[in-house]
Amino acid sequence: MESALLELRQLRHFLIVTESGALSKASSIIGVAQPALSRQIRQLEEELGVQLLYRHGRGVRATEEGAQFYAAIVPVLRELDQVKSDLVAAAKVPAGDIVFGMPPSMSAAIGAEIVSDFFVHYPQIKLHLVDGLSGFINEWLASGRVDMAIINNARKAPYMRMDPLLEVDLLLFGRRRDIDAIAPDTETFPTPALVGLPLLLVGRNHGLRRELDGAMQRLGLELDIKAEVDALAPLKKLVRDGHGLTVLPHGVINFEASNPEFSFRKLVEPNLTQRFMLAFSLQRPTTLAMRELARRVRVELRKAVEDGRMMGRLSKASIPYDGCGDL
Structure with a gap:
């Protein structure tokens, strides 16, 4: 990679030396000491096996081979500059x-x-x-x-x-008559009281279930899981048909929460929550x-x-x- 970068610099420096007609002037333009610039030109000539510049008392001028080389690299370097400009512009526009x-x-x-x-x-x-x-x-x-x-x-x-x-808080969700029967006149439901309820839950590989199982394990309790359902539409239909209750975050039941046929209670003592993360592959x-x-x-x-x-x-x-x- 270092060799490739050096060769590109050599090409650009040769271009400036040829156009300026003097190593001293090119050295000032580029910001490279004149001896170092001379070495770069000599290295380039050695790699190509031809003399590119003729040195004379007033400066330098391109040899026939140098003029041919100059004409060949000008469009190449311009194309590279355009590619660089395009990449910089693209980096500023999300795409x-x-x-x-x-x-x-x-x-x-x-x-x-x-x-x-x-x-x-x-x-x-x-x-x-x-x-x-x-x-x-x-x-x-x-x-x-x-x-x-x-x-x-x-x-x-x-x-x-x-x-x-x-x-977000996790909620006990079900038909209103089922929820009101176990938690009347309250907005919360104690997490330990989930024991004995007919629960319909997502499978163990999901974050919500891990949170719930972890809380039960810490409490030394075991849930009565009637069924595991890893699809929301059938899970909510089973709840709607009265087959059991479930635990979900508010965002999932936002539509049903406004339906008078359903109700929910926030799980407390301990509070159960879901932590959402933004993940990048x-x-x-x-x-x-x-x-x-x-x-x-x-x-x-x-x-x-x-x-x-x-x-x-x-x-x-x-x-x-x-x-x-x-x-």
């Missing part, structure tokens, strides 16, 4: 393809807003949004299927880095487009919390998480 994974609670709250925002403001970015439970998204990050993702209660992994986004470099997407995610999340689409506490963007601790 490219991004595959972005989001859990259902996030895609329901801010997915459409992010995509429509990119349509308007970032036409050079092709954004592909994929929706899935956090356990699946983690697998997609590991395989390189997604470039960025929002995941929850994630563990450290060598294939991604993470920044904190949002912490380490299988590709973080581009300007990806950094802009990260910024827009934070903007839209703040709006969603402020207008009630999500219930949670925003993390400070200035506190990065690099995967060095276990969440």
